[in-house]
Amino acid sequence: MAQILQTTKSKQMGLDGVMPVILDYNGVQIRDKGEMLSLTDMWKASGSPANREPYNWSRKEGRPFIEAVSIAQNLTDRQVIIKKQGRNGGTMAHWQIGLAYAKYLSDEFHMWCNQVVRERMEGKPKSVIPAEFIEKMNRMDGIVRMLAH
Numbered sequence: 001m002a003q004i005l006q007t008t009k010s011k012q013m014g015l016d017g018v019m020p021v022i023l024d025y026n027g028v029q030i031r032d033k034g035e036m037l038s039l040t041d042m043w044k045a046s047g048s049p050a051n052r053e054p055y056n057w058s059r060k061e062g063r064p065f066i067e068a069v070s071i072a073q074n075l076t077d078r079q080v081i082i083k084k085q086g087r088n089g090g091t092m093a094h095w096q097i098g099l100a101y102a103k104y105l106s107d108e109f110h111m112w113c114n115q116v117v118r119e120r121m122e123g124k125p126k127s128v129i130p131a132e133f134i135e136k137m138n139r140m141d142g143i144v145r146m147l148a149h
Contacts, residue, residue, distance in 0.1 A: 025112055036082070037098035040090030042113075046105040054091040055083075057104055065100045066093075 023030040023037075028045035031038040039054035058066060058081060070080045073094065081093040093101070095117075102113040 023116060025109065031092075032095075033092065035095050036092040037095050038090055039081075039093050039098060039101050042098060042101060042105065042109070046102075046109040049105060052105055054093075054101065057101055058091070058093075061104060062097070062100060066097055069094050069096050 023032060025042075025045040026047075028041060030041040030045055039058075043049070043052065043054055066077060066081055070077050073080060075094075081091065081097060083089075083091050099110075099113055099117070103110040
């Protein structure tokens with residue numbers, strides 16, 4: 001089955017008039033914040049495979065790599081992988097950890113992630129609007145639509 005392997009342009013213009021690129025895989029947006037990627041969004045985008053949740057991976061198969069990134073970046077484990085519980089919670093991790101997690105999820109998803117990294121290396125447009133701002137705007141749009149009905 002062919003996967004949607006793309007980054008999409010936002011419907012919203014950036015402050016400088018440039019259309020920001022949002023990480024989107026199979027219609028699921030993957031939040032990024034600085035050097036961090038949402039492992040939870042990655043898991044959802046790849047089809048939410050059973051027993052491959054970020055929590056399971058980070059405790060077992062991913063633990064040695066997380067420790068290596070932590071040492072290489074001179075950061076604590078809690079700085080390279082951040083877990084937030086509750087509504088709007090999830091797991092954010094350093095981009096290198098995100099790529100390792102992508103490989104764990106599926107070959108197709110891993111190839112897509114590698115393509116996105118390559119595009120960014122080649123200087124293709126990067127999002128100029130923080131993911132949190134776009135998320136808040138989308139929520140506000142939903143609330144306005146709900147109130148309009």
